Amino acid sequence: MISTLLTDLGYEFAQNALIAGTIAAILGAIVGYFVVIRDSGFAAHALAHIGFAGAAGAAILGLSPLEGMLLLTTGSGVFMGFTGDKVHRRDMAIGVVLSMSLGLGTLFLSFYSGFAGQARAILFGDILGVSDVQIREMTVLALLSLAALACFSRRLLFASTQPRLAEARGLSLQALSIAFMVVLAISVTLASQIVGILLVFTLVIAPPGIALRFCRSFWAGMIASVILGVIGTWAGILLGFITNRPVTFWIPLLFFVLYLLTEGYSRIFLRSER
Amino acid sequence: MSAALLISDLGVSFGETTVLSGVNAEIRAGEFIGVFGPNGAGKTTLMRCLLGTLRPSQGTISIFGQGPVKASREIGYMPQGNVGFESTALSARALVHAAWRGEKWGVPWSTRESRAEVDRVLEITQASTYADRPFSVLSGGERQRVMLAQALLGQPKMLVLDEPLASLDPKNQALLIECIAEVKRAMNATILFVAHDMNPLLHVMDRVFYIAGGGALLGNIDQVVNSESLSHLYKFPIDVVRAHDRVFIVSREGNVTEAACCD
């Protein structure tokens, strides 16, 4: 078993899987941290599904699926950002954009029959089929997103934790919301390359969600989130190689178990704090 | 002495409805002003104008000689209502830290300077003992002390406190008021304290800013809180009843507009 693992790791597809998984996990964990403190889980979920329509429609415009996804998710992200920070209004807008995109996706799918295989890869991810070109694309996009986020992360943290106060210090909640949604759209698209649209949640929400249950400072939470994301992804990929079962089964399973443990722990722990 | 806050002919309308009109006030540096008025009178609206998050429909505001947007860094602010954070373990200290120069670009690094400032404000409001606990497990009184602490970041010259007493029991109300009075003595800050009931503040405030019926009245307690002035402001008959050093504001029809306790 171990020897098959070692042989597997000698192959380029296996190395690429680990590299791509690491990039997606790091970006997902960092961006996801803000998703969790901003309560934007629904937006992340929706953006992933919106990407599906983009990928399906890309062929019509002569774009690659990745380009199509990026185009539609960033566009939708900007639109969602415009609705600002009122949760109810925001969720309405997200719901409307989401259903419109899924409708479009269905329409695009009806245009060609050969898309089914590709659609499968988009929905469930294709971590074993990541090419060198894709890795390069992912690296560039991830670095761009992180650089952008680094520029406004201080403002974003302030506005996310205390919007009324941030407004009073002259920050535009709407501009921050739009900027963040664009970064989120890119991250979600990258993560969906690895785990597929259906499971983006596991890379964007699970690691920071777990970290925020027990980390009390911003940096502890951020670092824990990245470590959890990367370890979970690696473990999932390796388990996939060993068992020959889908990686997109193992990664969510690991985070599910971790989540249950954290939930149990923090219940006992937080209660005794009073 | 120059005015800390100068409001002239201020008016605020939301579409057709006029919330405030013809509001004038001159507040000196170092004054403790109690801001009162019934629900929906426009207290929060006025505070938002001072903070520059709401542009008045007419009139001007000058804070230490500057317009509200420029003066915003001179103001420490405690917004009305609660912060969320029920589901995370983020500590009170982390929340305060996020507010320290939170309007700057870049990454929210934790530096020696930032940690020292956060320690300082938590110390002043005596919130240090529980500052490392998750904010979500703190009691109402403890949370308000943390929110007060963050209003003190950067040593602002003016504090705008929007209903900090809401949802506190009388004992915690008294503790928080004591703490704020202490802060005022130490920093000589100008304080605008919005509250529903004026009784807990009678012994600490210098003057009263009463908002009702679209207008406002600023003056000493005796000048403002009497039947004649308030009836004029409310535009209907109001009785002011004093008993055992407490003030009760009652509409003449018998509906209590502002009771001593219990909202």
Ligand SMILES: Nc1ncnc2c1ncn2[C@@H]1O[C@H](COP(=O)(O)OP(=O)(O)O)[C@@H](O)[C@H]1O
């Ligand atoms: N953004 C807004 N749009 C329309 N009406 C508003 C807005 N903000 C406040 N109001 C109205 O202004 C009035 C005063 O509100 P507010 O200042 O919050 O009262 P309070 O004195 O209780 O703090 C209320 O009738 C409220 O409905």
Ligand SMILES: [Mg+2]
């Ligand atoms: Mg109010």
